[in-house]
Amino acid sequence: MSYLISVNRLKSRLENNQDNTVLVDVRFQLGDPQAGRKAYLEEHIPGAVYMDLEKDLSGKKEKHGGSHPLPDIDMLAAKISNIGIDHDTTVVVYDKENDMFAARFWWLLHYMGHKKVYVLEGGYDCWKKEGNETTSEIPQLQKKHFSPSVREDEKVNIETVKQKLTNENTIVIDSRAKERYLGKTEPMYAKAGHIPGAKNFFWKELIKDNQTWKKGEELAEHFKSLPKNKEIIVSCGSGVSACPNILALKSAGYSNVKLYPGSFSDWISYEENPVETKDE
Known part of the structure; x- marks a missing residue:
């Protein structure tokens, strides 16, 4: 099974209003934690919402548990509900290029039991390089309800x-x-x-x-x-x-x-x- 989606497939999906799709932008720089959000506010794929590695996709740092511990799952479920994701939603997540942050979001949704989540191959840079539209407009998405079914054995x-x-x-x-x-x-x-x-x-x-x-x-x-x-x-x-x-x-x-x-x-x-x- 492939968990990747090409720029062309995503473009076709958006143009044909195929299924209900939510785009998530997770661009991030470890050395400059504000850079990803700043880049998103300047321009992003139309309809995309932003989620932050440290504020959304990680939990509070403690003495043990690592430098990017997993977030509280109920809190993350509430956040993704607020951006219009439920178990029937197809989610496409992208990074700047083929970076690791998109895969982190992919894994978190997979861990929470979501079956339709894909990483955009080539990321935002590939989308833009191929001449596709970008925007600075922040979308207003309809709130849904995502109930996690956590795969603890993952x-x-x-x-x-x-x-x-x-x-x-x-x-x-x-x-x-x-x-x-x-x-x-x-x-x-x-x-x-x-x-x-x-x-x-x-x-x-x-x-x-x-x-x-x-x-x-x-x-x-x-x-x-x-x-x-x-x-x-x-x-x-x-x-x-x-x-x-x-x-x-x-x-x-x-x-x-x-x-x-x-x-x-x-x-x-x-x-x-x-x-x-x-x-x-």
């Missing part, structure tokens, strides 16, 4: 990760760049390296030079070292860049895939947890 906590690290039926993967995985550089956290035993699958390697995602045989080749009959726990720095890997794994037919939301930032918040710097 995530794991640190206790489960610790238990599964030596389980031969489970594979933990780290979605960050190789240099961070190996501890050669760490721009965000006090410790460098990765969770012992985790294998590296940098999420940006899912994107080809022409800004399309790997699909079909290319995707199968990308994940060929991961047996489909094993549980795959996906981590990153804070549970955001893990989400493109989850989207891709599910698209490739992996059914037992789970997010560790706290990821490395949660792991190192416990002083006693070891950190590895060799390739695994």
